[in-house]
């Protein structure tokens with residue numbers, strides 16, 4: 322296997338008595354789409370929070386970048402963003418009162434500003450001075466199929482479109498790795514199909530992705546590899562089809578087929 326773009330080793334994080342992550346190892350190669358699945362409470366979002374600098378792990382290494390990469394543990398969220406990692410959230414975090422376009426413009430500033438809010442506060446300045454940011458944002462809206470909604474308040478968009486808008490905002494920081502936290506949650510069948518097409522397109526364009534997702538159709542439809550977490554530990558990993566048949570995985574999902 323080529324050197325990984327993201328290499329996580331021995332990652333542990335506790336919340337009081339809860340071992341949210343325990344000795345987790347996980348790689349994402351350049352341009353690869355990897356899935357991260359597991360029951361609720363398995364530690365998936367905590368892993369994203371550790372990678373993005375929102376949480377500091379108790380133990381472990383998170384290396385990111387070419388040729389062995391650079392250690393991310395200890396960096397602030399905006400420093401992680403600067404190095405080329407963007408994310409979407411399990412609960413959509415858009416600025417409801419802003420237009421779709423403005424939400425994406427904010428994303429362009431995530432690399433230089435310490436968080437979503439401070440990036441948003443820069444917006445008036447951006448409006449005046451930096452038409453390039455708006456042009457870039459328009460291009461990204463088109464890329465996720467939302468060019469026609471640029472001027473609409475984010476809150477008025479259908480839920481599935483809001484999810485795609487959040488992806489456009491994440492792309493605005495020009496990441497080489499995109500972390501997606503349950504992007505298909507709450508989508509109807511059509512929206513799910515549209516999402517899957519978008520993810521495949523991003524994959525074709527060479528973007529590496531780590532995808533947390535319960536919907537097996539989406540996972541199977543785009544992931545080259547899948548890692549399964551249960552109670553903070555990796556219990557299985559491999560090709561999507563293999564993992565889905567793994568008895569440990571089926572058991573982790575309480576005896577139901579992994580697609581449940």
Ligand SMILES: Nc1ncnc2c1ncn2[C@@H]1O[C@H](COP(=O)(O)OP(=O)(O)O)[C@@H](O)[C@H]1O
Pocket residue numbers: 336339340341359360361362363364365366367368
């Ligand atoms: N900020 C936090 N404070 C306390 N406990 C947390 C916090 N975040 C997550 N947890 C706990 O850590 C475990 C893993 O949570 P999470 O990473 O959100 O799981 P998943 O995303 O796989 O559903 C759960 O038991 C959850 O309650």
Ligand SMILES: [Mg+2]
Pocket residue numbers: 365366367411
């Ligand atoms: Mg979660």
